[in-house]
Amino acid sequence: MTNLFSKFLLKKIEVPLWKLISVGIFLLLIPYFIWEVFWYLRVGSNAIKWHTYLVFFLIVGFVSMLPFNWAKFFRQTFLLGLSYFFFSMIIGEKHPFTQVPMYNSFPNQIPIIAMCNLQNEPIPFNKNFSISAGGVIHKYWQITRSVIRGNELYDENKVDEMAGNSIFQELIDGRNKNVNKDSLKLVMFTYSLQNDSIYSTFKILNGK
Amino acid sequence: MVSNFIHQLFYSNKGWFCIKLFLLLHWFSVIAYMLYQLNGAPLPNGICELFDCGLFTYMPVKFFLLILSVIALSFYCVEKLMIPSLFIISIISFLIISTHESNGILMRASLFTMVWVGQLLAYIFYKKDEAKLTKYRHQFVVQLIAATYTLAAVSKLHQSGFQWTHDGANFLAINALKGFLYNYYDSHDINALKEGYQMANLLLSNKTLVFYMLWSALLLELFAFIAVLDIRITLIYGILLFAMHIGIEYVMHILIAGTFYSMIAFFINPFGILYFGFVALRAKLSIHSKSV
Numbered sequence: 001m002t003n004l005f006s007k008f009l010l011k012k013i014e015v016p017l018w019k020l021i022s023v024g025i026f027l028l029l030i031p032y033f034i035w036e037v038f039w040y041l042r043v044g045s046n047a048i049k050w051h052t053y054l055v056f057f058l059i060v061g062f063v064s065m066l067p068f069n070w071a072k073f074f075r076q077t078f079l080l081g082l083s084y085f086f087f088s089m090i091i092g093e094k095h096p097f098t099q100v101p102m103y104n105s106f107p108n109q110i111p112i113i114a115m116c117n118l119q120n121e122p123i124p125f126n127k128n129f130s131i132s133a134g135g136v137i138h139k140y141w142q143i144t145r146s147v148i149r150g151n152e153l154y155d156e157n158k159v160d161e162m163a164g165n166s167i168f169q170e171l172i173d174g175r176n177k178n179v180n181k182d183s184l185k186l187v188m189f190t191y192s193l194q195n196d197s198i199y200s201t202f203k204i205l206n207g208k
Numbered sequence: 209m210v211s212n213f214i215h216q217l218f219y220s221n222k223g224w225f226c227i228k229l230f231l232l233l234h235w236f237s238v239i240a241y242m243l244y245q246l247n248g249a250p251l252p253n254g255i256c257e258l259f260d261c262g263l264f265t266y267m268p269v270k271f272f273l274l275i276l277s278v279i280a281l282s283f284y285c286v287e288k289l290m291i292p293s294l295f296i297i298s299i300i301s302f303l304i305i306s307t308h309e310s311n312g313i314l315m316r317a318s319l320f321t322m323v324w325v326g327q328l329l330a331y332i333f334y335k336k337d338e339a340k341l342t343k344y345r346h347q348f349v350v351q352l353i354a355a356t357y358t359l360a361a362v363s364k365l366h367q368s369g370f371q372w373t374h375d376g377a378n379f380l381a382i383n384a385l386k387g388f389l390y391n392y393y394d395s396h397d398i399n400a401l402k403e404g405y406q407m408a409n410l411l412l413s414n415k416t417l418v419f420y421m422l423w424s425a426l427l428l429e430l431f432a433f434i435a436v437l438d439i440r441i442t443l444i445y446g447i448l449l450f451a452m453h454i455g456i457e458y459v460m461h462i463l464i465a466g467t468f469y470s471m472i473a474f475f476i477n478p479f480g481i482l483y484f485g486f487v488a489l490r491a492k493l494s495i496h497s498k499s500v
Contacts, residue, residue, distance in 0.1 A: 045366065076344075077436055080329065081351030084322065088359055094254035095306045096321040100360035102464070104367040106379040110386045114393045124396040130247075131313070133393035139312035142251045166250075174247075191389070193382045196412050198405070 018066060025062065029055075050090045057086035109192035113137055113205065115171055116187045120202065123179065130174030139167055140188075160188070164205025211440065213488070217480045218346050218439050225285075226479035227346070232281050234469040235320055239277065239301065242308040242315070243270045249310035261307040273300055291335070294328040317466030322352045323474070349474050350436055356467060357432035357449070364426060373426060377419035380459075381408040387461025407459060425452050435475065446475025 032055060039047035060082055064075040084097075091097040113136045114122040115129065125132050131139070143163040168186045175181065186206040192199055217223045249261040263269055280296040283289045301321040308315060326349035334341040364372045388404025391397065411418055428448055435445035449471055457463045472478060 048366075077347075078351065078433065080326065080348050081355035081433065081436065084352050085355040085359055088355075089362075094257075095309050096254075096302060096318045096325070098316065098318040098356070098359070099363045100316075100356060101363050101367070102316060102360075102462075103383065104360075104364040105372070106368075106375040106383055108379050108382065110382055110389075112386070112389050112393060122393055122396070125394045133390040135313040138314050139251075142312040142314075146251060191382060191385060193379060198382065198385065198408060 053086050053089040112189045128176045128179050129171050168206040217477050219342050223480045227473050227477050230479045231473040251312045253309045254306040256310040264307045290331045298324040316464045319470040320466040323349050323470045326352045354432040354435045357429045361430035373422040376422040377415045381411040384460045
């Protein structure tokens, strides 16, 4: 009787390491999943943070390392692309990672920035300035984003003025010397769509 | 026969040479242009947040990087010292594009660095296995390109949801006008302005068609990862994505060079199609002339 009991107690159980880790991960995931669902119900897609992607990536990475043929196929066929996908989602717009945000929404108004003379007539960027119209608007977005980031009490006009000063100076420095700098001003034209018709307004960012 | 053609296109040494040639020509022209444009890094981004990338705007440094990339590309082209060459090209690409993006003008050229990283990883992992290397030096890069397209779709769904296609049908016209307006403000060419308004009116009068075209583009991007499964799917997907890019270029005057040329090189291999097409045509003509 004692022998049988000790035999039962001391029975050797062999469990592969990957199964133990799988069980451990599964147990850890339950509270994480509940926590994520709780926040998703409260704040919607804002609940999806960098750690959400990281946890998902770690699960996918672990599953692809399992000792099965399908896992090997998955690892060789998708793992590199998936890694790039998840790191891009976590890191964002820092080269060489990107979330490819171009045209992920269609705003109803588009701004164009141009150098104009005193009569508000735009001066062509080609041959007169070192940056193109597309480059100028990229600079405008980058500057305004860097000013606005983490600053919820910003004044839109002041941000525009700050960006306008910076871009104006860069354009002046890199201008063709035949262009008279005293007669220049930086103007933002905004085109918008109302009832299928296109309208434009303008606002002086810098200059006279 | 078609399968054999596609296999040669992506996995033969000559096909691989054609891919490399197409890629290096476009990469080098973009990098040389970026180096020419670099004049500072006033808005640090990526690696330039950690140290001053202004160093790469000095003429001697630019010249050194250009010479170094020519040497590395030469070795890469003749398939010698692949790991060091790919490593050097990856680093140069990473530094120059990061510095350029720190200038405030985003050229969206992420893939122009990742295509080298993908090849480098394949050469590191499979340097002793020729058969696997032949497959994975191509397939690793296809994975990265496919991931970028899927990211583009996920970004749209994350930002706008399925409303993206609906918003697009209503407001694509004004967003398409933007590309033409850039041309107008750059050159003062009144035709650019006229073309822009014509395109905007065309889009406004065909909203239903625009809606379905946007749905097609979204699904094409979202399921881009299936292009990794088989090289025949890769080629078909490449042609579909090529059509999508041409459509975007026609409607919006936008061509994202880093993504477009990388995709063309690895999904379609146009130099390879020309070469193998010419070889096949020559063989057919010689058989025909013999039979006559």
